[in-house]
Amino acid sequence: MAIVTLLRPPLLVPIWSDSGPLTPPIGPAYLAASLRQAGHEARIVDGLGENPFQVTPLFANKVMAIGLRSEEIVGRIDPDTDLIGVSCMFSQDWPEIRRLIQMVRRRFPGVPIIAGGEHITATAEFTLQSTPEVDVCVIGEGEETIVDLANALDGGAPFDAILVWCFGPLTAEWFLRARGHASASWTTFRGLRGIWCRSRTIWAMVWATA
Numbered sequence: 001m002a003i004v005t006l007l008r009p010p011l012l013v014p015i016w017s018d019s020g021p022l023t024p025p026i027g028p029a030y031l032a033a034s035l036r037q038a039g040h041e042a043r044i045v046d047g048l049g050e051n052p053f054q055v056t057p058l059f060a061n062k063v064m065a066i067g068l069r070s071e072e073i074v075g076r077i078d079p080d081t082d083l084i085g086v087s088c089m090f091s092q093d094w095p096e097i098r099r100l101i102q103m104v105r106r107r108f109p110g111v112p113i114i115a116g117g118e119h120i121t122a123t124a125e126f127t128l129q130s131t132p133e134v135d136v137c138v139i140g141e142g143e144e145t146i147v148d149l150a151n152a153l154d155g156g157a158p159f160d161a162i163l164v165w166c167f168g169p170l171t172a173e174w175f176l177r178a179r180g181h182a183s184a185s186w187t188t189f190r191g192l193r194g195i196w197c198r199s200r201t202i203w204a205m206v207w208a209t210a
């Protein structure tokens with residue numbers, strides 16, 4: 001059993017905004033349910049929901065972060081966690097999410113960090129290039145992929161036995177292909193970093209081992 005902690009960042013809105021949508025973290029909830037069904041332990045730190053009335057000005061007072069501050073989110077991560085997943089849904093949140101990820105990496109130097117969500121799906125290659133703290137970017141829906149990753153980490157699916165989709169270096173062309181086919185590859189988790197997503201029915205696969 002792997003202990004997986006899923007992080008939802010605070011909500012960022014312009015400083016002039018008079019509201020921010022308070023919504024439940026459905027994506028992380030789905031991931032947590034999948035992990036639990038697969039026998040793993042899943043915990044969510046809901047950066048918005050755990051303190052929805054706290055407002056923190058950020059970035060020279062241009063935006064407000066609603067919810068927990070990133071430092072507080074990091075403080076709520078279980079020290080025994082085996083895997084940390086960060087949900088990145090909105091691109092406007094990315095500058096703060098990146099700061100959060102960097103803090104997580106400092107606090108948990110040996111724990112794999114995976115990122116997913118709408119923003120990551122659109123910018124996986126950029127994320128890997130610009131944010132070395134991220135080990136894996138998951139494209140698209142993450143329910144199956146996160147279980148695969150937790151299984152791999154847990155030893156249930158030995159890395160060497162995992163069938164992977166390899167598409168070579170992460171070029172722009174490669175990424176467009178991945179996006180176009182709503183699919184991805186596994187090139188990571190043992191030192192290598194990469195993009196991984198599942199849709200084995202569509203992708204023209206090259207089978208390989210990690």
Ligand code: B12
Pocket residue numbers: 011012021023024026027028030031084085086087088089090091092114115116117118119122138140141142143145146
């Ligand atoms: C519902 C919705 C809303 C709702 C609720 C938003 C919320 N805070 O939850 C409302 C109406 C409030 C809303 C508002 C906005 N939205 Co909206 N919204 C959606 C919509 C239609 C569905 C999102 C959803 O709930 N999906 C269902 C859940 C289960 O899926 P999910 O969250 O994506 O999670 C899955 C994967 O992403 C992945 N995943 C997610 N996190 C993680 C983490 C890890 C570790 C892993 C491995 C995987 C993973 O696995 C999950 C399970 O499959 C999407 C478009 C779409 N079809 O996806 C746009 C979308 C997310 N919204 C978008 C935008 C731009 C906005 C607004 C900024 C619009 C505006 N100008 O005000 C605001 C921002 C609001 C905010 N900051 O909260 C864009 C985001 C693009 C971007 N790169 O930033 C999208 C993609 C639409 C689009 N194509 O333009 N939105």
